[in-house]
Amino acid sequence: MSEEVGFAIMPLPLLLSLPLVLLAVGGYAVAAAHRPGCSRLVYGVTLTIAAVTLGLALAHLLTAAVPATLALPLGLPWLGAHFRLDALSAFFLIVANLSGGVASLFALGYGQHEHAPERVLPFFPAFLAGMNLVLLADDAFTFLFAWEFMSLSSWALVLAHHQDPANARAGYLYLVMACFGTLALLLTFGLLAGPDGGYNFAAIRAGQPTPGLAALVLILALLGAGSKAGLVPLHVWLPLAHPAAPSHVSALMSGVMTKVAVYGFIRIVFDLLGEPVVWWWGGVVLALGGITAVLGVLYALMQHDLKRLLAYHTVENIGIIFIGLGLALAFQANQMYSIAALALTAALFHVLNHSLFKSLLFLGTGAVLTATGERDMERLGGLIHPMPWTALAFLIGAAAISALPPLNGFVSEWLTFQAILISPELPQWLLRFLVPAVGALLALSAALAAACFVKAFGITFLGRPRSPAAARARETDRYSLSALFALATLCLLAGILPGLVVDGLAPVVGLLNGGARLAAQYSQPWLTLVPVGEVKSTYNGLLVLLFMALSGTVAAGLIHRLASNAARRGPAWDCGFPEASPATQYTAGSFAQPIRRVFGSIVFQARERVTMPPPGDSRPARLEVELHDPVWERGYAPVANAVVAISTRFNYLQYLTIRRYLSLVFGALVLLLLGMVLWR
Amino acid sequence: MRGLAFDIAHLLAGGMVVVSFLLLYQDRVYALLNVFALHSLVLALAVGWQAYIQEAHHLYVTAGIALIFKAVVIPTALHRIVQRLGIHRTLEVVGGVGRDMLAGTALVALAILVMLPVTAGADALAREDLAFALAVVLLGLLLMVTRQNAVSLVVGFMSLENGLVLAAAGARGMPLAVEISVAFSVLIALIVIGVFLFRIRERFDSVDMQAMDTFREGRRK
Known part of the structure; x- marks a missing residue:
């Protein structure tokens, strides 16, 4: 017993000291950004630290260790700084540092091309440190401090290339929305802490908010965390800011920072708020999630800028995650905890999946950007020839985000659908109608996402180059390729072995769901995923993979066997391109046109x-x-x-005389004092 | 003894309010400075008396600072500044003594109405003290708002600060460090303001705020 406790308490101080190392490296980079090896050093350190954090968090989650807490005499004197490592924060630490580590690996190669390293190198480690601290915080002050730290360091990264006026506008909008979100979170914690000011999370957990107050907290948490995550209609900054940063930072912002926002929402609504769940909460979250998913993917379809397209897909995937969370709330409100566990598992699984494939896709775009200098799909094309490995990794990511089996995106969306299919058992009529409608939206968004990635992959990598830059492209460096394939492998593994991930998520789900979790999957034969019961539905990614491999081999063999080797003569088919100009190809705009019309x-x-x-005019x-x-x-x-x-x-107020200003102060003071007298 | 101590403290704090009223209707610069010295002297006495009856010895330091700096050094320095600027003969256009007096009376009433209910729990001495201190602060602000001359502005600011010190002395347990730092900040304010007065004078040939205002750039109507 004593050994167990010792193990549980050990990792937290270590986990907390790692962000300090990151900050120190960031500080070093301020001074030495232009030295030759500084970029390698910074990204090497972030890679190491992300790997260590990942290992510690993984150990915590897999051994299902008891939560560890730590109080430091920092921050507000009467509050201190509290930190806690439990299953939820361990899971999100895994998500954050997996992507963080791979992005660092990618940047070992990609960072060499950065022309303003002094604007990126100091903030990248700080950004990573900020996100880790948010996940470990255990009181409102520390949480908000780390949250703002994360926002500001990512804002600095968004403005890394600030000469571009579009980036400056993106940075401004991001700052405004981040302030708005933090204000909402500040009010959330203020309401949760109550008049006694119990800002410690342990004190908040112990409190019992009234239903009205709890509903207000839910709305504010949706505004605060939702604006960071990109829920419609708070998403406007996201597709501008995420692409503006360098690609490995975009990968972190889209893949991880939105997940930190989801973590904030889960922490507040599922953990801190506690039991009093009302059924309409689930309805609100569900409806928002459904709208976000469909609008996100529709926006994405209209985009021809590769990075912006990916950023809009982040909006869509956040919608899918919130659909899962909304379902969990709806089932929890009706005491159907086993099914709430299913919905929560789906949402958390999708959190992991999205961080994997969105990082993969952004890093792949980064590779394309370095090779060609282009983000506009209309000026790319044919890249599969010079960059075959990048193309393969990007294809795996595209298939995963389009929810194609046997990859990971399919599993989490399938799990979400399983939860949706059980919704007729809900007692509220409104939810019984709403959930299938949201299910239809989810299905629509999945189909549109597939269409969108056919466009993204097809226009970028297939066909012929549409610009000289695309024709001159070269395969990216080995660091970047290893990062891409690490993520692609993880996408595949999570897709064919989903049972392992679901079992890994079980402690997290148990923590948020009053102890109820999905049945252990490792004992199922053939690694089959059985979320509810064998009579209902099962999925086996391994079997799907085997079937695809077998049928593919057989089909190829048969074609080789049966096809004739004899030479044939016929009219030359020009593939529909009578002219040699690349402008005669299908374009991104033509792919999107049917959907735009509908x-x-x-x-x-x-x-x-x-x-x-008019006739005769040569235009x-x-x-x-x-x-x-x-x-x-x-x-x-x-x-x-x-x-x-x-x-x-009110602009004229800037041009008053000193006496006028003094009079204003004086008048305000007297008015307030008068108010005090009269109000009393 | 308790009754007498209270009465004297009351007298001195009330005296500060009366002197603040005296400040309000001075239209000559020298007279204004002299009355300000009187204001600081009364403050020193009030704080010293508080030190005696509270048996808080550090308040004697505060009283000493008020006496030396505010009653002697600052008025003397301002005298010399005024002399060197050559504005000792200028008449301050006071907008109407009666109006200011009425406004001041209203402010004192306001201060008492605000302070007495708020401090219902505290002892009578601190309550009176705080009410008078707020009145002095408000009167100082009124002085700053109604005057044109930069020197009058400085004096208004200093008298306002005297009110703050009076409040600090009345509230028990105010650490000495706070009072000393406040005193120093006032000294530094004097130096900065003095420098600025000369600079303003060099540039505009006047220390009348109205005159300065016409030079401001980018003014929009």
Whole structure:
């Protein structure tokens, strides 16, 4: 017994000292960013530290150790800084440091091409340290401090290439939204702590909020964590900010920082808020998740910028995760804990999966960006010839995010659907109608995602080069390739051995679900995944892989066997390209056009206009597409306009005399004192 | 004895309010400085008396600081500044003594109305002291708001600060370090303001705030 306790308490101080090392490396990089080996050193250290953190967290989760806590005399004097390592934070530490480590490995090669290393190297370790600290924090002050630290260091990374006005705008919008999100979280913790100011998470857990207060906390947590995660309609900053950063940072922001936001939501709603769950909470989260999933993928389809497309897919996947969380809330509210465990497992599994394949895809885009200098798909093409390995890894990632078996994306979405299929057992009629509708949205988004990645992979890697830069591309370096294939392998492994991941998630689910978890999967024969019962549904990724391999081999063999070797003569088929110009190929725009016609005319008020020059005019005919972003135009633009109008109105306050300013202060003071007297 | 101690403390704190009123209607610069010296002297007495009845010996230091710096050094320094600037003959245009007096009276009433209910639990001495201190602070602000001359602004600021010290002395348990640092900050403020006065004068040939304002750039109507 004493040994067990000793083991449980040991890792936390070590885990806390690692971010300090990261900060020290960041500090070193401030001074030495331009020295020749500094980039290698920084990324080497972040890789090592991420690996150590990953190992410690994995050990904690797999041994199902008791939660370890630690209080340090830092921060607010009457509160101190509290840290805690439990199954939930261990799982998210694994997610964060897996991607963090692989992104560092990638950057060992990719970082060499960075032309402004002094703007990236100091902040990358700080960003990683901030995310790890958020996951370990055990009081509101430490949590918010680490959260802001994470936001600000990532903001600095977004502005790494600040000369581009688009990046500057992205950074500004990100900062505004991050402030808004933190404000919401601040209010959340304020409500949770109550008037006595019990900001320690242990004290918050012990408290019993009234239903009205709890509902307010849920809404605020949705606003605060949702704005960081990218829930529609709080997502507007995300597709601008994530692509603006260097690619390995984009991978971390999309793959990990959004997960840290999901962690914040889970920590507040499932852990801190405790039991009093009302059924409509699940409905709200579900509806938001469904809308986010579909809108995210529709936005993504309209994009021709590879990184922005990926960023919009992050929005979509966050929607899928929130669908799982909403289902879990709905089932928990009806005391159906075994099914809530299924939904939670699905959501957490998707958290892991999305961090894997989104990092893979962003890193792959980084490789393409280094090779060609292009992010616009319309200027890429044919890259599978010069960059076959990158193309293979990107294809695996694309198949995984499109939820194709036997890869990991399929498993988590399949699990989500299993939970959706049990929804008719819910007693509330509204939920009985809502959940299948959200299921339909989920199915729609999965199909659209597949369409989107056919476009992304096909236009980027297949066909012929659409620009000289794409024609000159070369395969990326070995560090980057090993990072890409590490992630691709993990995507495949998590897809064919899902039972192991589900078992690994069991302690986390038990922690959030009052002890109820899915049955252990390792005892199932042939590593089959049996979430509810054998009569309902089973999935075996290994079998699917074997079947695909076998049928593929047999088909290839048969074709080789039966096809004739005799030479045939026929008219030369020009593949539909009578001219040699690469402009005659299918483009990203042409891939998106059918879907734009079906959905875009409603959602984005898409209008197409063809301008034909009059006869005799030598100008080419033009097809112009006009898209409107409904969220921006209806939600944000009015607010921004109102702020500008009000500030213009009060601008004269900047040009008063000293006496006027003094009079204002004096008047305000007297008014407040008067208010005090009268109000009493 | 207790009754007498209370009465004297009351008298001195009330005296500060009265002197603040005296400050309000001085229209000559020298007279303003002299009254300010009187203000600081009364403050020193009030703090010293508090030190005696509270048996808080560190308050004697505060009283000493008030006496030496605020009653002697700062008024003398301001005298010399005024002399060197050559503005000792300028008449301050006070907007209307009656108006200011009425406003000041209202402010004192406000201070008492605010402070007495808030400090219902504290002992009578601290309550009176705090109410008078707030009144002195408000009167100092009023002085700053109603005057045009930069020197008057400085004096208003200093008298406001005197009110703060009075409040600090009345509240028991205020550490000495805080009072000393406040005193030093005032000294530094004096030096900075003095330098600025000369700079302003060099540039604009006047220390009238109204005159300065016309030079401001980018002014929009």
